[in-house]
Amino acid sequence: MGIPFMPVRGILGSDYLQVQPRFKTTTCPFSGRQVVAVAAINPDFAVIHAFQADTQGNVLIERLSDVDLALRAATVAMATVEEVVEPSQLQEDKQRRLLSWVNFHYIIHAPGGARPTACPGYYGLDGPELRRYLAAARDPGSFRAYLDQTRPPAAA
Numbered sequence: 001m002g003i004p005f006m007p008v009r010g011i012l013g014s015d016y017l018q019v020q021p022r023f024k025t026t027t028c029p030f031s032g033r034q035v036v037a038v039a040a041i042n043p044d045f046a047v048i049h050a051f052q053a054d055t056q057g058n059v060l061i062e063r064l065s066d067v068d069l070a071l072r073a074a075t076v077a078m079a080t081v082e083e084v085v086e087p088s089q090l091q092e093d094k095q096r097r098l099l100s101w102v103n104f105h106y107i108i109h110a111p112g113g114a115r116p117t118a119c120p121g122y123y124g125l126d127g128p129e130l131r132r133y134l135a136a137a138r139d140p141g142s143f144r145a146y147l148d149q150t151r152p153p154a155a156a
Contacts, residue, residue: 001072007035046074049114050099051121053079054087057101062120063094071103080110082122095120 007026012034017023022039048067052060059079061067071077084107092098113119116129136146 003040005037005039008038009033009035011036041073043070043074045076045078046070047078047080049080049110049119051081051096051119052083052085052090053081053107053109054085054090056087057104057107058087058090059099059104059107060090060092060096061099063097068099068103071099076105077103078106078108079104080108080113082111082113082119084109
């Protein structure tokens with residue numbers, strides 16, 4: 001949105017104010033009531049995984065997802081996708097919605113890119129692999145070894 005903070009009322013009185021330095025109480029200039037000012041998040045990169053992209057860069061995501069908020073907040077936005085299709089093949093439905101190409105700097109064709117988590121309609125959650133990933137992620141050395149073992153071979 002390009003604003004430095006968002007006023008929020010729902011977290012007044014919660015412990016978030018004790019542990020989150022990005023949350024500050026302030027007075028609403030219109031109502032005079034206390035609100036919490038939540039500082040904007042401005043990541044350098046946002047990377048999402050999606051179902052499909054068309055050859056023009058439009059991307060099909062889960063309808064109930066709010067990943068477009070992260071994409072707009074980031075300096076650079078990328079999508080990895082299971083499939084790249086012609087524009088006429090990219091169709092919204094009850095489960096999926098379309099994000100315009102203007103939201104993205106890069107689209108990467110990466111079948112299986114959500115693994116070991118799921119990509120509905122393509123593959124399910126891989127429980128044993130996810131447990132292995134989580135165990136490896138506890139230690140930087142173990143995680144590096146995990147990444148080296150699971151990295152796909154370089155294209156020739």
